Structures are given as structure tokens and as C-alpha cells.
Amino acid sequence: MLRVASRLDGTRITHHVYVGNVSLNYCPNCGVKLPIFTEPFAPQMCPSCGRTQYHNSRPCAGALIVKQNHVLLVRRAVEPAKKLWDLPGGFLEPGEHPLEGMLREVKEETGLDVRVIGLLGVYMDRYQFKGEDFFTLNHYYIVEPSGGTLRADDDVDAFEWFDLDHLPDDNAIAFGHEQVVLRDLHLNRNAFKIVSSSD
Ligand SMILES: [Zn+2]
Numbered sequence: 001m002l003r004v005a006s007r008l009d010g011t012r013i014t015h016h017v018y019v020g021n022v023s024l025n026y027c028p029n030c031g032v033k034l035p036i037f038t039e040p041f042a043p044q045m046c047p048s049c050g051r052t053q054y055h056n057s058r059p060c061a062g063a064l065i066v067k068q069n070h071v072l073l074v075r076r077a078v079e080p081a082k083k084l085w086d087l088p089g090g091f092l093e094p095g096e097h098p099l100e101g102m103l104r105e106v107k108e109e110t111g112l113d114v115r116v117i118g119l120l121g122v123y124m125d126r127y128q129f130k131g132e133d134f135f136t137l138n139h140y141y142i143v144e145p146s147g148g149t150l151r152a153d154d155d156v157d158a159f160e161w162f163d164l165d166h167l168p169d170d171n172a173i174a175f176g177h178e179q180v181v182l183r184d185l186h187l188n189r190n191a192f193k194i195v196s197s198s199d
Contacts, residue, residue: 062089
């Protein structure tokens, strides 16, 4: 049976710290100035046209590319979290299924084609960068390489296959939820048959 961490474990979500504009200043429909909302992330209804703006979590998808008890991590060449180890993935495009988004991001960031083994789980996090502040909803698939050639794009400056039993320290991992994702991968490595028969 799949074991996963609780919804918010490890995501460092605190409702007391806001680094960006959580609420909108103007209605995106009619342009009227919106009242100041005291509750961050609360729905904002425009007093003029009645349209409500919701601050939903934004969907993302990522990949755990595995091979014989190892997982491929990419080192970020750009902020946020520059020089920290990351999992290939990113924000979904409009209407894009998480699976398609994951395959697109993997190809862009690593050059690899991959075969899906399974969905590990869905993880919450918070993204605070350059005046933006919102929640993210992150889908993680376990995959294995099936083709292509490993090569870095502009956002990545290094790759490394890490042994699942010797992963980088949490403070070397780019985003809080990824620490939990990697722990869940380790916990479930037998269920997903990631450990090769020779291990
Ligand atoms: Zn309006």
C-alpha cells in the first residue's frame, strides 16, 4: 500500500508571513479598485461588477526519474533556490493534464523521454518570489528513462543520480515539499519496484 506524508508536512506553510501581493488591487474584469481585504487568500468580490476572484492553488507537475535505486536531481541555475537540487517539473499550462505537463517539463529540462511507473502523490507548497505569493498543488509521477539524451537547458547547471539511501540534506533541496516527496519515494521504493534485483 502506498504510504504518503500528510498534506502539509514539510511544506513550511505559515499563515503569518506574506512577502507579496496576496490580494488583487484592481478588478481584472472592470478595473475598479477593490477594497482592502484583511484576510489573505480570501475570495475577492468586486463591488462594481460582482465578479469574484479566487486565489486557488496553482497546479504543477514533476518527475521522479528513477533507475536502479537512484533518482535524478537537477541543480537550479536560476532563482528562486539557485544552486539547490530540484526535481524536474514546473507549472502547468492552461488546460494541460499533469501527466502531459510532467512529460513536457522532463523533456525541456533533461532531454529525456520517460515511461510512467505510477503517480506517487499530490503535495502542497507555497511559492513566494518576486512579489508573488501563492499556494502550489504539485503532482509527482515516478518514471524511468526510455530514450533521449541527458542534456541541460538554461535553467539547469548540473545533473546527478542520487542513491535513494544517500539523498542530499534537506537544506540542499530547492523546495520544502520536495523533501517530503523524496522521503515518500524512499518509503515506497519497493512498492514501485525501484530497487533492482541486483541491489
Ligand atoms: Zn469588477
